Amino acid sequence: MLNEKPTVKSSIKAYLYLLPMLVITFTFNIYPIIKSFLMSFYTKYDFYTDVVSAYGFSNFTYLWNDPDFHLAVRNTLVFVVGVVPLNIIISLFIALLLNKIKRFAGAFRTIYFLPFVTSTVAIAQVWNWIYHSDYGLLNYFLGLVGINPINWLNDPNWAMPALIIMSIWKGLGFNIVLFLVGLNNINTRYYQAAEIDGADSWHQFTNVTLPLLSPITFLVTINGVIGSFKVFDEIFALFQGSSGPSKSALTIVYYLYEKFYTEWKYGIAAASGVVLFFLILLVTLIQLWYSRKHVHY
Amino acid sequence: MKKVASILRYTILTLGALIMILPFFWMLSTSLKTQPETVQIPPVWIPKQLQWGNYVEAFKAAPFARYFVNSVIVTGVTTIGQLFTSILAAFAFSKLRFWGKNILFLIFLGTMMIPGEMLIIPNFVTLSNMHLVNTYGALILPWLASFFTVFTLRQTFNSVSDQTYFAAKIDGASDWRFLWHILVPMSKSTITAVTVLQVIGSWNAFMWPLIVTNDENMRTLPVGLQAFTTDAGTNFALLMAASTFVIIPMVVVYIFLQKYIIAGISNSGLKG
Numbered sequence: 221m222l223n224e225k226p227t228v229k230s231s232i233k234a235y236l237y238l239l240p241m242l243v244i245t246f247t248f249n250i251y252p253i254i255k256s257f258l259m260s261f262y263t264k265y266d267f268y269t270d271v272v273s274a275y276g277f278s279n280f281t282y283l284w285n286d287p288d289f290h291l292a293v294r295n296t297l298v299f300v301v302g303v304v305p306l307n308i309i310i311s312l313f314i315a316l317l318l319n320k321i322k323r324f325a326g327a328f329r330t331i332y333f334l335p336f337v338t339s340t341v342a343i344a345q346v347w348n349w350i351y352h353s354d355y356g357l358l359n360y361f362l363g364l365v366g367i368n369p370i371n372w373l374n375d376p377n378w379a380m381p382a383l384i385i386m387s388i389w390k391g392l393g394f395n396i397v398l399f400l401v402g403l404n405n406i407n408t409r410y411y412q413a414a415e416i417d418g419a420d421s422w423h424q425f426t427n428v429t430l431p432l433l434s435p436i437t438f439l440v441t442i443n444g445v446i447g448s449f450k451v452f453d454e455i456f457a458l459f460q461g462s463s464g465p466s467k468s469a470l471t472i473v474y475y476l477y478e479k480f481y482t483e484w485k486y487g488i489a490a491a492s493g494v495v496l497f498f499l500i501l502l503v504t505l506i507q508l509w510y511s512r513k514h515v516h517y
Numbered sequence: 518m519k520k521v522a523s524i525l526r527y528t529i530l531t532l533g534a535l536i537m538i539l540p541f542f543w544m545l546s547t548s549l550k551t552q553p554e555t556v557q558i559p560p561v562w563i564p565k566q567l568q569w570g571n572y573v574e575a576f577k578a579a580p581f582a583r584y585f586v587n588s589v590i591v592t593g594v595t596t597i598g599q600l601f602t603s604i605l606a607a608f609a610f611s612k613l614r615f616w617g618k619n620i621l622f623l624i625f626l627g628t629m630m631i632p633g634e635m636l637i638i639p640n641f642v643t644l645s646n647m648h649l650v651n652t653y654g655a656l657i658l659p660w661l662a663s664f665f666t667v668f669t670l671r672q673t674f675n676s677v678s679d680q681t682y683f684a685a686k687i688d689g690a691s692d693w694r695f696l697w698h699i700l701v702p703m704s705k706s707t708i709t710a711v712t713v714l715q716v717i718g719s720w721n722a723f724m725w726p727l728i729v730t731n732d733e734n735m736r737t738l739p740v741g742l743q744a745f746t747t748d749a750g751t752n753f754a755l756l757m758a759a760s761t762f763v764i765i766p767m768v769v770v771y772i773f774l775q776k777y778i779i780a781g782i783s784n785s786g787l788k789g
Contacts, residue, residue, distance in 0.1 A: 233692070338768070355556045360559065
């Protein structure tokens, strides 16, 4: 009974259960996936009538030659490199501390996780205010230790760091929770064994904790990289509907949004989406390849 | 030595917690200030007289009541709809036999690799052709199914043994009855977790609602708040009051349902 082959009757029944989900996903997921790959080859397209009169590679050559797109790719990579490693180091550190204490661990976790549930747009308004060059809280604190005010949001050199700081702050809690799960799953017997062998706490960390935590670290890295590649809300809200001073926070998804929504260049926007897809795929494959060698399950 | 280490741990954690909480505190504090107080240096931590009137003023300065209703409708319908389609599909994938099951499952797993931002353009075209831009339809329809939710629920349904299923069938329970009277109640905590995460996700969603609404009356709270920043200008007290009432509902949800949110996220970690 368990491994019986499907019959006509059982299949029809199952598809009735699947029907609502299938209708929605085919219309709004599967079809658009195919469509957006096709669209990236549309060179003459009337969106009102949905009629395509020419196909070609010109959208991709446009991206290849567009300095704005180069900037968007570069900024996206800077953002990923700025956010992901720092976020992982800080959240692992906090998780290790939380794992060691007995009292108030729950209360601390609640606080660290709070930014995760808050609207990015709303909290970015608060950060926008904190970063204010004249009256902002951050410059006030910097002033206390003798650092001159920084024009966080209007100086092209500081816009990206400002975005990175806010994003790390917002994303910490999520990773802390995952690391805590990983730490809880490590059998205490490993530590007892290490102690008998005379390992100090640093060696316990590098030889027991880190290797046994590597599946979670891997997951957190993949999540973080993919999420950071797609950054948009933070930029739009922090820089009030712009890509930052001199486009210093223009990322790939922001580029896609501008081409699509403000310039109505659907083909180019779709092509930039395709590039984003392949970049994410490439990074994921590299990480998978790396994890085969270094992640211990 | 042990005591020193413990004190050190608590000190670092407390400092960290202060940094995490500071933006929230600063938001509340600013929202209750008079305008001169907002730009005072050194900063005023606790305003002399709490200006509750700022909230009333901010609420009236833009159609926030309307935005709020829109957000509630969109979040509610999206969450319930998605849960319904996902429970049915997860049941089929977990307990029913049908042709194409493995292929279909693999196709859906593959779609999870695609960045959702890619789908915005074709979905916008589809919805414009259906004349649904600037309606609840555009805000809700694309989110009525989520393979991620199906996948999560299927895992939970799989943990209920097939024997239970067959036993119920022998007792004369139909599939529909088994699903809603046995399987769903048995999976209550996972269902609660995915529901809460979906509510938070929908409430905070920004890019899609921004793209499909130019009509002020159809904006959700985050889009409305973003539009309000232009009107508020340098009136930071009003802006912070407005940000507060976008954030508060999810903080309340979080405080009451924290257990499920953490469990939901931890679960996704265990699977990985």
